[in-house]
Amino acid sequence: MAQNLPAATGFFAEIRQDGGRPVAPVFASLGSQAELRERTADQHLRAVLLHSGTPADAHARAQGRTLVLAGELYNQDELFQLLPGHNLPSSGAALVLALFDRYDVHAFRLINGRFAALVADGGRIVLATDHAGSVPLYVSVAPGRVLAATEAKALRTAPAGQSVVAGTRPVRRLPGTHQVQAGTVLDINADTGNCAAHRTWAPQLARRVMREDEAVEKVRQVLESAVRARVSPDTPLVVLSGGIDSSSVAALAARRSSGRIDTISVTPPPPEGGGFSLCRLGFATDQPGP
Incomplete structure (x- = not known):
């Protein structure tokens, strides 16, 4: 399928x-x-x-x-x-x-x-x-x-x-x-x-100690595996972006997508008050990855 x-x-x-x-x-x-x-x-x-x-x-x-x-x-x-x-x-x-x-x-x-x-x-x-x-x-x-x-x-x-x-x-x-x-x-x-x-499942309670570069590479591998399982070249995508996690996912998804990815960026309100602002962006497939 x-x-x-x-x-x-x-x-x-x-x-x-x-x-x-x-x-x-x-x-x-x-x-x-x-x-x-x-x-x-x-x-x-x-x-x-x-x-x-x-x-x-x-x-x-x-x-x-x-x-x-x-x-x-x-x-x-x-x-x-x-x-x-x-x-x-x-x-x-x-x-x-x-x-x-x-x-x-x-x-x-x-x-x-x-x-x-x-x-x-x-x-x-x-x-x-x-x-x-x-x-x-x-x-x-x-x-x-x-x-x-x-x-x-x-x-x-x-x-x-x-x-x-x-x-x-x-x-x-x-x-x-x-x-x-x-x-x-x-x-x-x-x-x-x-x-x-x-x-059917419970999270494992364990701590792994490793060097920073190893930890960064492990996170990259896990993210790449998750995106690969969910994205095919023809899958239409919209990414709600609010930080580094979603930005990384959007960059990895762009590598696998044959078209553009729509992203919606949420800007938090200023300290003095006010509402949230939404900015819709396009993410091209030639953007560099994380």
Whole structure:
């Protein structure tokens, strides 16, 4: 699969066993929306995809399971090697679903990317966030009902869920709504609302001592590797620049891009007060790197 913008940048999903009144989600983010509905003998599944690509690439169905995915995967070639004998999945969602079929919740330990995902497997609902929680994921759980969304605002009008959900933290002013912690998979029993949390990643607590030149080179290598995983020559880019980190990323991305990169620079207000000023710039590919 060629690298491109994520097929979906966000989603709302509603799984009900009673087929009650659906929730009307409202997103703060802008984008086209597509709706997915599925019905089995036991439950109703409805998902609203907020997308920038082809909405069909943001969900997949196989062997009675349905997956909804928002975000993007950076190590697809490595993941393909974990599926020997499989036909290559045609989308990121299909790839994740194939990994889930083989490795269950441990599949999310293998993925390098920024994503939020939901798997509906009969009466079992699985929610997952990436290692850094870079795509937020919120959930409301009650017996016979699971609601999940990448924006808390989308759950604002939802009926209150249970007050405690493992692996989450409550959202202020939204009773019964919780945010899934980074690097966490929630395994939910839709019948009872019982939930088990699995940690897929935790930061290593260690200190490395090295010379300054070695440290600078290590940071360069890590940044180059991260940019290479996320940028292809034809990927349209906009960089929000506020300091040396984003400037370095913009310079490295410019080396890999075949066109210009738009950057938005934020200038802080003066001490005496005033608002922020925005300056939009163009970053040419022949600019020197960091």
